[in-house]
Amino acid sequence: MSEHAVALGIDVGGTAFKIGLFDREGAKIAADKHPTPRKGEAGAVLAAIAQAADDLLQHAGLPRESLAGAGLGVPGRVDPDSGVALNCPNLQVLDGVNVVLGLSQRIDTPVLLANDAFCATLGELRYGAGQGANNLLLLTLGTGVGGGVVINNKAVRGPRQLMGEIGHMTILPGGRRCGCGNFGCLEAMVAKEAMIEHALRRLAAGRESLIDTLTGGEDAKISPKIISQAAGEGDAVALEVIAETGTYVGIAICNAVLMVDPDRVLVGGGIAAAGEPLFGAIRRTVKHRACISQFDPEKILPTSLGNEAGVYGAAAMVWEE
Numbered sequence: 001m002s003e004h005a006v007a008l009g010i011d012v013g014g015t016a017f018k019i020g021l022f023d024r025e026g027a028k029i030a031a032d033k034h035p036t037p038r039k040g041e042a043g044a045v046l047a048a049i050a051q052a053a054d055d056l057l058q059h060a061g062l063p064r065e066s067l068a069g070a071g072l073g074v075p076g077r078v079d080p081d082s083g084v085a086l087n088c089p090n091l092q093v094l095d096g097v098n099v100v101l102g103l104s105q106r107i108d109t110p111v112l113l114a115n116d117a118f119c120a121t122l123g124e125l126r127y128g129a130g131q132g133a134n135n136l137l138l139l140t141l142g143t144g145v146g147g148g149v150v151i152n153n154k155a156v157r158g159p160r161q162l163m164g165e166i167g168h169m170t171i172l173p174g175g176r177r178c179g180c181g182n183f184g185c186l187e188a189m190v191a192k193e194a195m196i197e198h199a200l201r202r203l204a205a206g207r208e209s210l211i212d213t214l215t216g217g218e219d220a221k222i223s224p225k226i227i228s229q230a231a232g233e234g235d236a237v238a239l240e241v242i243a244e245t246g247t248y249v250g251i252a253i254c255n256a257v258l259m260v261d262p263d264r265v266l267v268g269g270g271i272a273a274a275g276e277p278l279f280g281a282i283r284r285t286v287k288h289r290a291c292i293s294q295f296d297p298e299k300i301l302p303t304s305l306g307n308e309a310g311v312y313g314a315a316a317m318v319w320e321e
C-alpha cells in the first residue's frame, strides 16, 4: 500500500469513543471502540485515543506513515480553526483544550476537528444515505437532537458553528424547558426525556399500555427503545407518543426546509429506530404543512450508517481538504 493511503476517524462521546481506519473510498480497514476515560484531564482522553490509533495501525499492519491525517469529532462546540474544544457538556474535561495540538503531537499526523453532528452529516453525505445529494438536511434524534447541513456538496457549519443546530429551534412556545434555557425547543419536545414524559403523562391518566408490561410497571425503565418496541406490537399509547414526536420533528423539518432547501432530509439517531410509525408521522406532517416548499415527503429518509456515521465522517474530513 502506498504512503498516505488511509485516514483515521475518531468519534468521541461522553462514555465511549469509536476509532477507525478508512481508505479514500470510505472502505473500513479496521475499527474499534473504547471507553472514554472519565478520570483525569483531557490528556488522559487524548492518550487513550493515541494508544487506540497505534493499536489499530498495528492490527492493520500499516506503518504510521501511511496515515494521511486524522479527523476528530467531539460532542459539543468547537473552533475548527484554532483546534480548541469550546463547550462539551458531556465531556467537560475537553473544554478550552487545544485537542488538535494535543492529539497531533501524540500521533504525529495532522488532525482536523469538528463537532460530532457535523461528522455524522459528512459521513452520510460521502458514504451513507446522503450520497448523490448536493443539498442535505440531517437530524439525529437521541438523548439530544443534532443536525447538519450540506450545501453544494459541502457540509457547512457557519462562522459560529451554528448552522444545523435544529435541536434548539423553538417548536412550541411555552413547551418543555430545554437544557439550553429556552422553552419548547425541538430537543425539549422530542428527545429521549421528552418521549419518556409523553408516555408517563398518558400512563398517569390511567391508560393501559404494553409499556407497563415491558417495564414491569417500573417507570424508570421507560425508554425510547421500550416505546418503539411497544409501538411495534401495535400499542396505542406508544403509537401516540411516537406520532406526537413525529409531528414535532415534521414541523421542524418544514421550517428548516425553507432555510436550507435540501434535496433530501435524513433522520437518524436511536429514536429513529422506531421506523415507520415515526417516519409516517413526520411525512404526514410535512405533507400537510410544507405549503410553500411543497417538499416531497418521500425525500425524508432514514440515515444508513447508524451510529457509525460520525467515525466515517471524521475520517472523511481528511479527504475534504
Ligand SMILES: [Zn+2]
Pocket (backbone or CB within 6 Å): 167, 168, 169, 178, 179, 180, 181, 182, 185, 187, 188
Ligand atoms: Zn434548546
